[in-house]
Amino acid sequence: MGGVEITVEEEQRDESQELLQDLPTEIGMGGNLLYLYQGFWCPQVSIKGMMLFQKHFKAQETDLILASIPKSGTTWLKALTYTIVNRSRHSLEKSPLLTNGPHGVVPFLEFDISSRNQFQEQDKLPEPRIFGTHSPYTALPCSVKDSGSKIVYVCRNPLDMFISYWKFSVNIPKENEKHLSLGDAFDKFCQGLHGYGPFWDHLLGYWKASLERPDKVLFLKYEDIKKNNVPYIKKLANFLGLPFSVEEEEQGLIEETSRLCSVESMKNHESTRTGTGPLGIPASAFLRKGEVGDSLNYLTPSMVSRVENLIQEKLQDSGLSFCLSSAFQNSA
Numbered sequence: 039m040g041g042v043e044i045t046v047e048e049e050q051r052d053e054s055q056e057l058l059q060d061l062p063t064e065i066g067m068g069g070n071l072l073y074l075y076q077g078f079w080c081p082q083v084s085i086k087g088m089m090l091f092q093k094h095f096k097a098q099e100t101d102l103i104l105a106s107i108p109k110s111g112t113t114w115l116k117a118l119t120y121t122i123v124n125r126s127r128h129s130l131e132k133s134p135l136l137t138n139g140p141h142g143v144v145p146f147l148e149f150d151i152s153s154r155n156q157f158q159e160q161d162k163l164p165e166p167r168i169f170g171t172h173s174p175y176t177a178l179p180c181s182v183k184d185s186g187s188k189i190v191y192v193c194r195n196p197l198d199m200f201i202s203y204w205k206f207s208v209n210i211p212k213e214n215e216k217h218l219s220l221g222d223a224f225d226k227f228c229q230g231l232h233g234y235g236p237f238w239d240h241l242l243g244y245w246k247a248s249l250e251r252p253d254k255v256l257f258l259k260y261e262d263i264k265k266n267n268v269p270y271i272k273k274l275a276n277f278l279g280l281p282f283s284v285e286e287e288e289q290g291l292i293e294e295t296s297r298l299c300s301v302e303s304m305k306n307h308e309s310t311r312t313g314t315g316p317l318g319i320p321a322s323a324f325l326r327k328g329e330v331g332d333s334l335n336y337l338t339p340s341m342v343s344r345v346e347n348l349i350q351e352k353l354q355d356s357g358l359s360f361c362l363s364s365a366f367q368n369s370a
């Protein structure tokens with residue numbers, strides 16, 4: 039037969055290109071282009087990856103999916119989960135986490151996998167496979183929702199998440215996009231115009247799933263882990279079906295895991311000092327202060343109350359809450 043042979047990659051590129059043409063677009067709080075896809079504002083850099091993930095990823099029964107909206111504790115959750123899961127494979131001092139970093143040992147499903155063939159390559163990874171995703175719950179592939187795979191979601195109070203996101207985006211050099219001022223970025227954030235926003239719908243999707251299926255979806259808050267991380271490391275290990283034994287507890291393995299994955303320790307890992315994270319961004323950009331309440335150094339009281347009102351309105355009756363100003367006063 040004559041004619042031009044079309045590779046799987048070319049076919050996918052055309053398919054998603056066509057879909058993109060019909061989606062509404064806006065400039066987001068990071069000055070980047072966002073596409074409105076299935077009710078969420080997805081960054082241009084990951085929209086095709088997200089579509090591929092949704093369409094072609096086949097979850098295995100033992101898969102662990104670490105989900106979050108950006109700047110909510112993704113890097114930390116990846117480090118903790120990888121360390122818990124692999125603690126019998128190698129000692130903490132020899133962990134690949136030290137050299138490859140959290141984003142190296144736990145790939146993102148939307149950023150790091152750019153073709154259908156790569157999903158097949160992932161089939162060869164040792165079980166349990168661990169992946170990160172920023173996809174909203176409703177956009178997850180059916181195979182993730184319907185299989186025995188487990189989902190851990192981490193969220194963070196929206197004020198700190200906003201500042202973390204803004205600081206991150208202004209520190210990344212841009213060629214064709216411009217950085218927005220804090221005030222303009224904040225306005226966009228409050229309209230839900232940020233990566234995978236609106237944050238309230240992202241939160242609610244996973245929150246409701248965790249209430250309906252607590253064995254399937256574990257919902258964690260950054261602030262809770264930060265306040266006292268040992269019980270949360272135990273909780274995470276129990277949820278993953280890999281509880282710490284009495285001997286491990288007596289040996290102090292939980293505290294060691296906590297130390298290895300602390301922001302202070304991770305800043306000194308070789309992977310952070312010399313490596314790169316997703317999209318070739320320096321790994322150090324994913325570790326800044328790692329504090330609760332840093333946003334109060336940047337936001338005015340009226341900005342805080344605007345977000346408080348927004349949360350009140352959007353999360354009302356869900357049972358999910360963030361007590362912003364008072365939580366910060368307690369942690370100050």
Ligand SMILES: Nc1ncnc2c1ncn2[C@@H]1O[C@H](COP(=O)(O)OS(=O)(=O)O)[C@@H](OP(=O)(O)O)[C@H]1O
Nearest residue numbers: 108109110111112113114202300301325326327328
């Ligand atoms: N180990 C550890 N412990 C505590 N906090 C940590 C840790 N690793 C990353 N961080 C802080 O998390 C913020 C980055 O968020 P994410 O990791 O979700 O970013 S990303 O979505 O992967 O781009 C960013 O928060 P800010 O410091 O407030 O900007 C990081 O410093």
